[in-house]
Amino acid sequence: MHHEVGEYLLQLELPALTTISKVEVTPDLKFCKVWVTVLGDMALQKQVLSQLLEYRRDMQSGINRKLKMQFVPRISFLIDHGEEYADHINQLLKKTNES
Numbered sequence: 001m002h003h004e005v006g007e008y009l010l011q012l013e014l015p016a017l018t019t020i021s022k023v024e025v026t027p028d029l030k031f032c033k034v035w036v037t038v039l040g041d042m043a044l045q046k047q048v049l050s051q052l053l054e055y056r057r058d059m060q061s062g063i064n065r066k067l068k069m070q071f072v073p074r075i076s077f078l079i080d081h082g083e084e085y086a087d088h089i090n091q092l093l094k095k096t097n098e099s
Contacts, residue, residue: 001025001032001073004066008059009036014048016040021080025073032073035080045079052077 002023009018022035036052038045056075064072 001034001063001075004063005032005034005059005075008055008062012051012055014051016044016048018048018052021082029069029071029073032075033078034075035078037080037083049077049079 002020005023006020009020017039019037020034021037024033025031036048038048040048056077060072060075063075
């Protein structure tokens with residue numbers, strides 16, 4: 001799923017650099033969560049997420065045709081805030097070390 005969604009994202013013209021950071025598929029293969037990292041502020045992240053949700057139906061049908069599986073997971077997109085959180089922790093650590 002990571003590869004298939006990634007190929008589809010390469011074809012889209014999104015307003016910011018967007019990468020897939022993590023993909024989780026449920027054991028029953030019915031659902032797939034795709035976490036994306038978007039370079040930009042919160043407004044830009046929301047805009048990218050909105051566009052991904054718009055394109056989700058086309059992406060889902062394309063993957064359904066391409067993969068030969070009994071169940072093709074239903075895709076949902078989430079913004080990965082892990083890097084922002086790590087940056088925040090690093091800033092706090094720097095302030096602590098400077099004191």
